[in-house]
Amino acid sequence: MQVTSSSFKENTRDALSNPTLQNSLKRLHTGFVSSRARAAARMPEFELLRDQARDIKDHVLAHLDVYLEKFELQCQAHGGHVHWCRDENHAKDVVLEICRKANAKTVTKGKSMIGEEIAINDHLEANGIEPIETDLGEYIIQLRNEPPSHIIAPATHVSKEQVADAFRLTHSDLDPARNLDEPDNILAEARAMLRNRYLEADVGITGANFLVAETGTSIIVTNEGNGDLTQTLPKVHIVLASIEKVVPTLLDATALLRVLARSATGQEMSSYTTFSTGPKRETDVDGPSEYHVILLDNGRSNLLNSEFKEMLRCIRCGACLNHCPVYGAIGGHAYGWVYPGPMGSVLSPGLIGLQNTKHLPQASTLCGKCEEVCPVRIPLPHLLRSWRFLIHEQGLADRKFNWGFTIWAHLAKRPKLYKHVVGWLIRILALGALNKGRYKYLPGLKAWTQTRDFPAPQGKTFMQQWRENEDV
Amino acid sequence: MFNAREKILNKIKAGLDPLQSRAHREISVETRLSNPSKYVVPKRAQLNRAKLVLLFEQMAEEVAATTSRVSSVDELPETIIEYLNRYNLPSRIKTDTNPLLNGVEWAKHPTLEVNYGKAEDNDQNSITVAFAGVAETGTAVLTSGPNNPTTLNFLPENHIIIMPVSRLFGTYEETWAHLRAEMGNIEITFPRTVNWITGPSRTGDIEQTIQLGIHGPKRLHVILLEDNDEETG
Numbered sequence: 001m002q003v004t005s006s007s008f009k010e011n012t013r014d015a016l017s018n019p020t021l022q023n024s025l026k027r028l029h030t031g032f033v034s035s036r037a038r039a040a041a042r043m044p045e046f047e048l049l050r051d052q053a054r055d056i057k058d059h060v061l062a063h064l065d066v067y068l069e070k071f072e073l074q075c076q077a078h079g080g081h082v083h084w085c086r087d088e089n090h091a092k093d094v095v096l097e098i099c100r101k102a103n104a105k106t107v108t109k110g111k112s113m114i115g116e117e118i119a120i121n122d123h124l125e126a127n128g129i130e131p132i133e134t135d136l137g138e139y140i141i142q143l144r145n146e147p148p149s150h151i152i153a154p155a156t157h158v159s160k161e162q163v164a165d166a167f168r169l170t171h172s173d174l175d176p177a178r179n180l181d182e183p184d185n186i187l188a189e190a191r192a193m194l195r196n197r198y199l200e201a202d203v204g205i206t207g208a209n210f211l212v213a214e215t216g217t218s219i220i221v222t223n224e225g226n227g228d229l230t231q232t233l234p235k236v237h238i239v240l241a242s243i244e245k246v247v248p249t250l251l252d253a254t255a256l257l258r259v260l261a262r263s264a265t266g267q268e269m270s271s272y273t274t275f276s277t278g279p280k281r282e283t284d285v286d287g288p289s290e291y292h293v294i295l296l297d298n299g300r301s302n303l304l305n306s307e308f309k310e311m312l313r314c315i316r317c318g319a320c321l322n323h324c325p326v327y328g329a330i331g332g333h334a335y336g337w338v339y340p341g342p343m344g345s346v347l348s349p350g351l352i353g354l355q356n357t358k359h360l361p362q363a364s365t366l367c368g369k370c371e372e373v374c375p376v377r378i379p380l381p382h383l384l385r386s387w388r389f390l391i392h393e394q395g396l397a398d399r400k401f402n403w404g405f406t407i408w409a410h411l412a413k414r415p416k417l418y419k420h421v422v423g424w425l426i427r428i429l430a431l432g433a434l435n436k437g438r439y440k441y442l443p444g445l446k447a448w449t450q451t452r453d454f455p456a457p458q459g460k461t462f463m464q465q466w467r468e469n470e471d472v
Numbered sequence: 473m474f475n476a477r478e479k480i481l482n483k484i485k486a487g488l489d490p491l492q493s494r495a496h497r498e499i500s501v502e503t504r505l506s507n508p509s510k511y512v513v514p515k516r517a518q519l520n521r522a523k524l525v526l527l528f529e530q531m532a533e534e535v536a537a538t539t540s541r542v543s544s545v546d547e548l549p550e551t552i553i554e555y556l557n558r559y560n561l562p563s564r565i566k567t568d569t570n571p572l573l574n575g576v577e578w579a580k581h582p583t584l585e586v587n588y589g590k591a592e593d594n595d596q597n598s599i600t601v602a603f604a605g606v607a608e609t610g611t612a613v614l615t616s617g618p619n620n621p622t623t624l625n626f627l628p629e630n631h632i633i634i635m636p637v638s639r640l641f642g643t644y645e646e647t648w649a650h651l652r653a654e655m656g657n658i659e660i661t662f663p664r665t666v667n668w669i670t671g672p673s674r675t676g677d678i679e680q681t682i683q684l685g686i687h688g689p690k691r692l693h694v695i696l697l698e699d700n701d702e703e704t705g
Binding site for chain 1: 484485488492497498505508511531534535590591608616617621623625626662663664665666667669670672673674676677678679685686687688
């Protein structure tokens with residue numbers, strides 16, 4: 001997928017001044033955040049389940065080579081094909097090759113972030129194969145020709161009216177005067193439009209929430225049932241998975257599933273959790289006759305040997321996005337690549353390089369909410385700080401930013417000078433506010449004062465108060 | 473490209489703890505696979521059978537499924553006909569060939585058309601037999617096989633699951649244990665598809681409001697069959 005992370009600042013400005021987006025973001029916050037809190041409160045063992053989830057993923061990462069080979073062996077034993085792919089281009093070629101061999105004209109797709117990462121739709125389209133997204137959110141953004149803005153709710157930035165507009169434009173042979181005011185009508189139309197697409201598709205592509213080494217199984221979790229129709233009806237099923245998705249056993253997958261939906265949407269369990277193993281058996285009545293698993297690396301093996309290794313524990317629940325004040329203010333598109341929010345700001349630099357994504361680790365208040373809700377306890381604020389460190393070390397930070405910190409460091413290392421300079425600054429700012437107590441504009445702080453007032457200093461300094469209390 | 477596998481595996485190996493040799497890792501993996509570690513299992517579902525049934529019903533209804541109980545397979549046709557009538561659905565069902573339903577005398581109910589096999593586009597109502605149930609979340613576990621087409625669980629708009637109470641468990645873990653006990657070495661015998669179904673199809677993709685029945689079934693009804701450990705296939 002094309003990267004626009006380098007224009008993060010411009011993206012952010014656009015997002016903040018987009019009223020439709022701002023409305024959707026409010027809904028997201030109230031919806032997912034309160035549901036997760038309810039689900040966690042209802043499960044007394046939730047914190048223990050999170051510890052367990054973290055430990056399972058750590059164990060897998062420490063034995064990743066053995067588990068991947070075990071998965072491969074078991075998948076093949078059930079008649080599946082495993083394709084190891086080093087990067088985006090390699091994976092795209094392998095998928096295209098499988099589709100060509102199947103003489104595919106249309107391909108249905110379940111929601112897959114790996115699919116977004118390798119931009120598989122563009123590649124299939126460029127080669128004369130029509131990809132059809134079947135998750136309602138993905139279908140909507142495919143019609144609108146835009147990337148997802150959230151890893152589990154891809155069309156969360158789109159309003160009901162915008163969905164209706166996209167449907168009228170695309171489903172042009174339907175009555176233009178039809179009612180699309182209610183979600184019910186929209187749903188019925190999407191259901192009807194996609195039904196035939198499922199039945200006529202030659203290949204179905206899904207992602208994988210987990211791969212199970214013990215049985216060679218891929219697992220998908222959905223609420224709509226689109227993933228199941230996608231992987232059951234066509235004659236070929238392709239699973240797009242990255243190497244860190246593997247877990248040892250069905251019991252490990254089960255343990256992780258207990259924290260996944262609760263963290264993501266606050267559901268006790270998603271509507272459909274499906275374990276798929278190989279193609280249909282000789283005696284099976286339905287199912288695909290070919291089953292392929294793409295194991296994509298795309299930079300992940302580099303992270304394994306880095307201080308960002310813990311990021312590979314991520315199970316893509318989206319809780320860190322839902323709880324992040326920055327994501328909540330700007331939405332997903334501003335981040336400029338597949339993975340937004342705190343998890344994206346840590347993962348994206350690791351996968352596509354710091355040069356392109358240097359703004360992302362800075363776009364955090366380090367409030368710690370993301371770590372607080374992460375089901376596998378990834379220390380996201382710590383990892384964001386580690387990237388900031390590297391940004392500084394590699395000289396990638398803005399000049400203005402560096403300049404500010406150089407001055408501050410100079411002062412901070414000289415307590416007497418600091419006291420004098422800050423003492424005078426406070427007096428000037430307190431006087432300059434002219435009893436209003438706030439500044440609407442301050443030179444050099446335009447970015448701050450544009451959206452809020454700067455409070456004028458009042459009362460005594462910390463050092464003065466400290467000294468007074470010491471006397472007591 | 474041909475040796476992508478080796479390249480990826482070598483990079484992974486280079487990134488792993490140098491103090492743990494490959495042989496060490498293999499032993500540690502084998503140990504883990506053959507002696508599954510203790511898992512945290514919620515207390516919520518550690519109940520007797522009667523309470524499990526109640527919990528299952530409560531959890532399933534919470535996610536917009538409906539439930540009913542029958543005390544023998546003989547009651548199934550009437551229960552199903554009643555259900556179809558309640559929602560004004562055509563009196564036609566597609567069902568699997570699960571041996572549990574062998575004894576059902578459909579012929580006594582000539583108004584109900586019964587067909588067998590995988591789901592087709594025009595099938596509106598399906599009946600399938602669950603392999604097991606999980607009270608913890610009101611989840612039905614269905615497995616694919618010669619008698620159990622997977623498409624019946626997803627393509628029709630109305631899905632009725634027959635759940636033998638003898639196969640109702642508290643947790644998912646117990647259903648896996650049951651699967652292992654019944655299927656032997658599941659490294660070899662694991663079914664092509666295992667479905668956990670918790671309520672009907674739903675989406676929150678339009679402005680975060682939950683809507684039922686987007687691609688899968690709009691309605692899910694679970695009939696709890698109070699049986700005496702009859703075999704299902």
